[in-house]
Amino acid sequence: MWFAERPLLQVALLEDRLVIGAAGRRWSGRHGPAEVVDLPKSDPQAPAWQPAVAALNGWLRERDQKRARLQIFLSSQLVRWQLLQWQPQLARAVELEAYVRLRFRATFGAVADSWRVVHSEPLPGRALPACAIDEALLAELQSLRSAGDTTVVSVVPYFSAAFDRWRPSLGKRIAWFGVAEPGNLTLALLHGGVWHGLRSARHDRQDTAGWRSVLPALQAQIQLASGLDLARTPPVYLVGCGIALDDRRDPGLVWLAAGSGTRPGIERMAWGI
Amino acid sequence: MPALRMDFLRGHPTASVLGWTLMLVGLIGLVLAALDYVQAREELQFALDRAERQTRSVKTRPRGAAPPLALAVVTANARVSAALAHPWGPLLKELEHLAGPRVSLLGFEAQGATRQLRITAEAKTMAEVIAYVESLRLSPVSGSVVLASHEVITQDGVSVIRFSVGIAWRDAS
Numbered sequence: 001m002w003f004a005e006r007p008l009l010q011v012a013l014l015e016d017r018l019v020i021g022a023a024g025r026r027w028s029g030r031h032g033p034a035e036v037v038d039l040p041k042s043d044p045q046a047p048a049w050q051p052a053v054a055a056l057n058g059w060l061r062e063r064d065q066k067r068a069r070l071q072i073f074l075s076s077q078l079v080r081w082q083l084l085q086w087q088p089q090l091a092r093a094v095e096l097e098a099y100v101r102l103r104f105r106a107t108f109g110a111v112a113d114s115w116r117v118v119h120s121e122p123l124p125g126r127a128l129p130a131c132a133i134d135e136a137l138l139a140e141l142q143s144l145r146s147a148g149d150t151t152v153v154s155v156v157p158y159f160s161a162a163f164d165r166w167r168p169s170l171g172k173r174i175a176w177f178g179v180a181e182p183g184n185l186t187l188a189l190l191h192g193g194v195w196h197g198l199r200s201a202r203h204d205r206q207d208t209a210g211w212r213s214v215l216p217a218l219q220a221q222i223q224l225a226s227g228l229d230l231a232r233t234p235p236v237y238l239v240g241c242g243i244a245l246d247d248r249r250d251p252g253l254v255w256l257a258a259g260s261g262t263r264p265g266i267e268r269m270a271w272g273i
Numbered sequence: 274m275p276a277l278r279m280d281f282l283r284g285h286p287t288a289s290v291l292g293w294t295l296m297l298v299g300l301i302g303l304v305l306a307a308l309d310y311v312q313a314r315e316e317l318q319f320a321l322d323r324a325e326r327q328t329r330s331v332k333t334r335p336r337g338a339a340p341p342l343a344l345a346v347v348t349a350n351a352r353v354s355a356a357l358a359h360p361w362g363p364l365l366k367e368l369e370h371l372a373g374p375r376v377s378l379l380g381f382e383a384q385g386a387t388r389q390l391r392i393t394a395e396a397k398t399m400a401e402v403i404a405y406v407e408s409l410r411l412s413p414v415s416g417s418v419v420l421a422s423h424e425v426i427t428q429d430g431v432s433v434i435r436f437s438v439g440i441a442w443r444d445a446s
Binding site: 163 | 277278279280281282283
């Protein structure tokens with residue numbers, strides 16, 4: 001029936017996995033089970049997101065989810081991040097947009113011309129987090145409408161969703177905030193809501209040695225670029241998502257768990273938490 | 274700590290919940306102020322209409338004779354008029370004329386009904402004071418003249434005599 005509520009599906013897109021879950025009742029705060037679809041290795045010539053979008057398309061057709069609304073969360077594997085310096089002379093939104101595009105082009109080259117960029121709300125004097133994805137990915141997601149009356153209501157980088165979810169936990173003191181995903185670690189340095197650094201690094205290993213191997217290097221790069229003298233090591237707040245945890249107790253490392261005793265499964269990426 | 278709120282379908286980040294709430298509160302305030310303004314305008318218009326109607330009715334109302342005054346009021350009016358009808362102009366002019374350049378007149382206190390007058394003035398010497406009092410005595414406007422008081426005071430390093438004279442005056446004519 002047309003007046004029936006359209007189902008809301010929360011979807012996480014990764015290079016090698018697709019996670020789909022039905023959104024729970026908003027008032028209950030609980031999430032239902034999520035389905036994880038392992039994907040075949042993608043063609044090296046094809047975009048990294050293509051297997052996940054193709055699998056999502058097939059899943060919607062198989063399950064006859066023709067009227068679903070989709071909330072998409074993107075793994076950092078599919079997103080490029082930059083932290084841009086504040087430019088006081090850019091007064092209009094169009095100028096700021098052009099500046100962000102130019103910075104991505106300067107960093108990544110002409111390929112950035114085919115990217116869609118977004119940035120956070122600019123605050124005077126503060127660095128501006130910005131990210132980019134393939135314009136073709138958005139076009140493919142929009143074409144899911146061909147599977148019926150499916151609508152994509154949002155496409156959000158998981159790092160952004162996780163930060164918005166956990167930012168009250170960081171406090172006002174200087175701290176690291178990171179999201180450890182399979183094969184990727186994205187790390188930021190913040191102080192009282194001001195961004196001092198934001199970088200992402202890939203790694204090959206899926207176990208705990210993976211993100212641990214890139215964490216010191218990322219910290220060193222960000223600290224050097226920020227020019228901050230970190231006499232006392234700031235705490236590291238980490239969101240683990242689909243990664244293995246070891247029993248090592250690291251002083252200063254705080255895991256931001258989605259629930260008590262919850263294993264940091266890949267499902268939380270679909271919930272954006 | 275500001276949220277990132279990044280969404281590739283939204284393009285620019287939208288305002289926060291707080292922003293929307295403030296806008297809603299502002300809109301409600303705007304509507305209330307507009308209603309208040311409309312009500313105030315209506316009240317003003319109503320008051321103007323009523324004032325215009327009252328003015329029109331006063332203009333069109335025939336003027337009747339004023340009600341007769343009570344006898345006591347008439348008597349009091351006559352008494353007050355008689356008390357105020359003294360020739361103050363010629364009297365004050367005569368007093369100033371008699372003072373001349375050597376006496377400075379500072380004030381008059383008059384009781385119209387009793388024809389008593391008190392003059393306060395200043396002069397440099399006692400001789401000038403006495404001369405002024407004598408000229409008052411010889412004046413046709415004065416009945417009796419009494420030098421009531423005098424004192425020596427210093428103004429800007431100069432000593433002067435401030436004095437007051439009581440006069441019972443009468444019509445010069």
